[in-house]
Amino acid sequence: MxxxxxxxxxxxxxxxxxxxxxxxxxxxxxxxxxxxxxxxxxxxxxxxxxxxxxxxxxxxxxxxxxxxxxxxxxxxxxxxxxxxxxxxxxxxxxxxxxxxxxxxxxxxxxxxxxxxxxxxxxxxxxxxxxxxxxxxxxxxxLDLPMLDMSYAQWCEFSWQLFAKTHRSAAAQPFAQLLQNTDLQDASELHLQQLTDSYKQLLTQFHQTPGAYLNQPGRLLVPGVLSGAPMLQLFPLLPQQAEQPSALATQLEQHYDSYRKHVIKPFYxxxxxxxxxxxxxxxxxxxxxxxxxxxxxxxxxxxxxxxxxxxxxxxxxxxxxxxxxxxxxxxxxxxxxxxxxxxxxxxxxxxxxxxxxxxxxxxxxxxxxxxxxxxxxxxSSGFVQADGLAQPCISGTGLDQQALTYFPGDIPPTVPPQEVFEQHKFAFLPLRPLxxxxxxxxxxxxxxxxxxxxxxxxxx
Ligand SMILES: Nc1nc2c(ncn2[C@@H]2O[C@H](COP(=O)(O)OP(=O)(O)OP(=O)(O)O)[C@@H](O)[C@H]2O)c(=O)[nH]1
Ligand SMILES: [Mg+2]
The missing domain is CATH 3.40.50.300 (P-loop containing nucleotide triphosphate hydrolases)
Structure with a gap:
């Protein structure tokens, strides 16, 4: 500069x-x-x-x-x-x-x-x-919360999250992979293979509606960091992170570098x-x-x-x-x-x-x-339905279909789980006007x- x-x-x-x-x-x-x-x-x-x-x-x-x-x-x-x-x-x-x-x-x-x-x-x-x-x-x-967690805490946090209903099935194969992995093998190739698998899982989560907390963020969107060794990073299973091993030591180093050289300066x-x-x-x-x-x-x-x-x-x-x-x-x-x-x-x-x-x-x-x-x-307006003026909106759907519809009521408080089981909210994405x-x-x-x-x- x-x-x-x-x-x-x-x-x-x-x-x-x-x-x-x-x-x-x-x-x-x-x-x-x-x-x-x-x-x-x-x-x-x-x-x-x-x-x-x-x-x-x-x-x-x-x-x-x-x-x-x-x-x-x-x-x-x-x-x-x-x-x-x-x-x-x-x-x-x-x-x-x-x-x-x-x-x-x-x-x-x-x-x-x-x-x-x-x-x-x-x-x-x-x-x-x-x-x-x-x-x-x-x-x-979403990387900011990692500043307050050690590597072992992050592993615990991540796997608690992956146990949630909307994530657990997708996380299963990666858990299996870690279960069977050699924890003393911290070679470049091994780290990269496991990182690639974790990245696939993160990408899958990223495409799952409502799975917001995907860390580390730079693994999904690397920016200029693409290929940096500290991006070889994934959460071991909590019990694996607690035991000393070559893989845990290496990952902890990457985690600390990531926090020090990426998250902190960005913050x-x-x-x-x-x-x-x-x-x-x-x-x-x-x-x-x-x-x-x-x-x-x-x-x-x-x-x-x-x-x-x-x-x-x-x-x-x-x-x-x-x-x-x-x-x-x-x-x-x-x-x-x-x-x-x-x-x-x-x-x-x-x-x-x-x-x-x-x-x-x-x-x-x-x-x-x-x-x-x-x-x-x-644009918003009204349509006549059963002799009554019903509020509606008009716009164009992502598939370029012209739409005029009532998208539904918004609950003024967070509804309990049962409501979601009986009712599907559908606020549709629209193209710009x-x-x-x-x-x-x-x-x-x-x-x-x-x-x-x-x-x-x-x-
Ligand atoms: N109808 C409507 N859709 C919007 C509006 N703002 C954003 N969107 C939709 O939301 C999508 C995401 O908006 P962005 O502004 O890209 O969101 P962002 O927070 O910058 O997302 P990242 O860059 O991924 O962090 C857009 O592609 C639109 O489909 C809005 O004011 N009205
Ligand atoms: Mg944006």
Missing amino acids: NVFKHLQHQRRELTGRAFDRHLRLGVTGLSGSGKTAFITSLVHQLTQGDQPSNLPFFDVVREQRYLGGRLASQVLAVPRFPLEQNLQYLQQTPPAWPPSTTGWSQLSLQLRYKAASGLRSHLQSHSELALDIIDYPGEWL QQHFSALDRQVILVDCLSALNAGYAAITELQQALRLILQSFNYGPSSLLSRLFKPKISKVLFAASKSDHATPEQHKALTLLLQQLLQQPLKNSQYQAATTEAMAIAAIRAS PWNDTQALPHVRMDHVLQFILGDKLR
Whole structure:
């Protein structure tokens, strides 16, 4: 990296932080929760969508004080969020979603606005706020809990997880393989063969709806680490991990290297200095996948959310130990349901997060929960059925079939297991609506999101 440019960037950021003119937004969510779609929409709304009609609840826009946002120049060695490519996917015929993320990337925005009142509104023609956002594969987030576990504890944790109903059959052949393996053979070939088998199992889990907790994340999405020896990593059976053996020693070394050289730096670089956070949860896919999925989703969120620092940000903490002062809990993809169900979706999200948040310090931050769609893929309306107006949504299925239907009621609390045995939830995935970039991106409540996340900084 160009050292001078890097130092310049750091100095700008520190000055911005000192004057409270620089924010780092963390977008937290499991794989497929909608992070990339969210960032694409947020950035598009801030750089193109300054029409009050598209963002009616975003004060700075409604009060006509927003002067626009632009992408700030970026350090050349930092991967850039592929905004333009993502917008291209949405403009294809037929429209497509941006692909799943395979590496980290960042985007920095410079937002310009007129101050609403106070000294700044008289002295300056405009004020500026810098906003940094990073995107990363959701799989990598799931590595964070490994920081708190030793290798033996991780083996215990993994095999407890693999014993769950939606995982146990798939895990059986790998358990058998380990059972019959020579624990004193720590040769390169043996390690690689076992890792390949574990990778196959992880890939199978990854494709199982509701199997969220797949570790290590870099085995599924290696990024630049492809082929690194520390990625020869898998959990031995708990009793095998406890006994000294050549294989256990080697795996423990790989595990410790992975934590030290991959997870820790990633956490320190991207997650330890956030000011605000959006936690995206795809509750509807979890409902579709059933009871085991909901409980695993809660477990995954509980493990992840313990890793973040929450609290009010004083000047000192802003500079040296930033804490997350505002957290938005967002139920993503709410456009898969009819609008009158959004209230229940928000309640479901709140109840679902209650247990995961129990031991985190999130109460120290200001919070809000809402149902959103970063990129709305349906339109809502009513159809006449039995002389009554029934709410419905219209959109296009992944197979390009036009659909108009009532997707069903959303339970406002997590239903007990019996409900899932009797009832199948089916909130169907949709293609994005046809769109071109001269238009504002359709959304649900992104104006509320922007107001909550940025409103107080744009006054
Ligand atoms: N209808 C609808 N679908 C959405 C929305 N946002 C995301 N999706 C769907 O969810 C899928 C995953 O969204 P992404 O934004 O790629 O999720 P991600 O969290 O970035 O996932 P990873 O990159 O794998 O970590 C998309 O391909 C869409 O099918 C939305 O606002 N509305
Ligand atoms: Mg993504």
